[in-house]
Amino acid sequence: MKTKFLQIHPLDNVLVALQDLKKGERISFNGSDITLTADIPAKHKFFMDDMHAGDDILMYGVLVGKSQYAIAKGSRMDTDNTKHAVDNYCFRPYDYQWTAPHIDSFKGKTFNGYVRSDGRVGTANHWLFIPLVFCENRNLDIIKEALYNELGYNVSEKYKSFTRALVHAHKNGRPLKQDDMDEFVHFSPASERVFKNIDGIKFLNHQGGCGGTRQDAAILSKLLGAYADHPNVCGITILSLGCQNLQINDFLIDLKDRNPDFDKPIFIFEQQQSKSEESLIKEAITATFEGLVQANEIERQPAPLSKLVLGVKCGGSDGFSGISANPAVGYTSDLLVALGGTVLLAEFPELCGAEQSLIDRTKDEHAAKKFISLMQAYSASAEQAGSGFHMNPSPGNIKDGLITDAIKSNGAAKKGGNSPIVDVLDYTESYSKPGLNLVCTPGNDVEATTGKTASGATLILFTTGLGTPTGNPICPVIKVATNTKLATQMADIIDINTGPIIDGEKTIEEMGEDILHYCIQAASGAIIPKAVLLNQDDFIPWKRGVSL
Structure with a gap:
């Protein structure tokens, strides 16, 4: 029989309902009877004892709130009778002892990951597109649509096909039928990917890199550098406008500070130095495609947990x-x-x-x-x-x-x-x-x-x-x-x-x-x-x- 309620820690003075409990229901716990004064929905708490205004409310064995007024036992905890409260904290010498769980069933087990030159192991193999400023988001969107559709990473094709079927039915003045769906649904599954060892081509669109404060750009640079250096990433394409706060050199300095031995392929394109937007996009796609061909040679290998x-x-x-x-x-x-x-x-x-x-x-x-x-x-x-x-x-x-x-x-x-x-x-x-x-x-x-x-x-x-x-x-x-x-x-x-x-x-x-x-x-x-x-x-x- 499923348990109706739970005391999480022996010091707690509230119980958690594990299923819906009804007003008037009688609960027996630790030799005491509690009559519920209200319905207690599953997941909510009710008081084990009568509470006075200002009393400590304990869960997980620690202070989690204060009672705001006198509360009868069996009452449901809510935002009116309970307000947030916590104990102060400080550093103190403490001899913490931990008993590790038994791991016999996992000893010697491995996972198949992507081993990088620095010894870290990725669980995926992604090519990453990074804009250094939000001005490049549109160019990333165009590149994303082109690559996703042609390389087999597009999961939205089924919705495009569904919309095509709706348009077809509308033009013919009739409701959508299964025949419409059969005619217009064309979906390319992951098994049809061009590069079987590339798990994804990812795009870090964001709203930073310029405007805001220089500190914002500096934090963003470190964040983008961390993603470029991540073991789940095999290569990076960078798009820069040119005049933004987050300059290419700043990003590269942060990347090298994070990992002096960084050795992944990285392609950088600056729009203000390009002949045209079309030229920028084509060059970025071409370089990335060539990088994907090389990165696709990386295969999963066994690695310890x-x-x-x-x-x-x-x-x-x-x-x-x-x-x-x-x-x-x-x-x-x-x-x-x-x-x-x-x-x-x-x-x-x-x-x-x-x-x-x-x-x-x-x-x-x-x-x-x-x-x-x-x-x-x-x-x-x-x-x-x-x-x-x-x-x-x-x-x-x-x-x-x-x-x-x-x-x-x-x-x-x-x-x-x-x-x-x-x-x-x-x-x-x-x-x-x-x-x-x-x-x-x-x-x-x-x-x-x-x-x-x-x-x-x-x-x-x-x-x-x-x-x-x-x-x-x-x-x-x-x-x-x-x-x-x-x-x-x-x-x-x-x-x-x-x-x-x-x-x-x-x-x-x-x-x-x-x-x-x-x-x-x-x-x-x-x-x-x-x-x-x-x-x-x-x-x-x-x-x-x-x-x-």
Whole structure:
């Protein structure tokens, strides 16, 4: 029989409904009877005891809010009776002990990746187009349409064919019929790609490079350099206008600073030095095509799991995120760390309230203090703008049970598992140490995945309770649903369902192992995540402004 409710931590004074509970229903827990004073939808919380105004509300064993007035036990937690609250945090000497999970079933396993000259291993092989300024976006769009259609990467052809059929039916003055579809649908699948070892040709359209501040251009340069240097990238074509803030030489300096031994093919075209727009586009296509011919000779090779770099992210979170998907991904993270791999946990606004436990797990004092400094600066900038981390939960988060940012954050932190933290990285900084790393990014889905990829993630596990199509141009994004209803309803974007944890059919540990098996397949190209199949290539640079 499915469990109706859950206490996440023994210190908690609220329970989580795992299924819809009715007003007047009697709940027995730890020898006490609780009569529900309202309907409690699944994912929401209700109070175990009578609360007084100002009482601490605990979840995950830590402070997540304060009661605003007297609340009867059995009442539903909501934004009226509960307000965000967290404990202070600081660096303190702490002897953190971690027991690594058993990894016997994964020892000796490999994935088939693209081995680069510096020893890093990509999970994909992409050619990358980068504009140094937004003025070149149109030229990129034209090149993209030309290459995608002719080289077999276009996933929108079926919609073009559908539109052709609609036009045909309209011109003939009748409703759309199957015969119209049969006549006009022509779709070229991935199996018809010209270059079988090129997983994608990707385009980093953006709105920066000029205007704004010089600091914006400098940050963008480091970000674009990080993408060019990424192990999932085999070659780069750069388009520049010529007069913009982000100059070609600035970009090349940042690229060499990041990797002095950078040796990938890179083609650079400047429009203001070109004979014409047509000449620019044709030259860029020609050079890229020749580069693709060479890059297509690269083939996947076996590599140890220690070469995987896993980014962990949540978006469209719900009240089950911290109970099913995030802890399961956390167990996957622990498995990979125990195997010598690397995990990147980001989204600093969604670590609010979990800071002390993360600081206590940080091995190096300098790294711990760097985390404190980045968190405090980020929080201060948000408050200076009239906002704050407490305003992070979206209306969708709140509707599905994440009442305060501290509740959301403590559940989000579960994605990082329990291993020690080996380093703390600022935005665009590359990881250098295997193990669990913290990366400073916003909580915003695309800004976070963009930043996490810049720090070196070669796969991203993205948990969601409400559903989101977010992807990344060069890093495969694997969607992990918190509940079976979502996994069924949005099967076209969901890759893994952790709903069996909620239904009592699987443990967190079993699900975590399943996820790692999936990651190995995805890293090898044997399974293609839905976001990749859909060409969900989301890319938003962060300007270091206030973004929650």
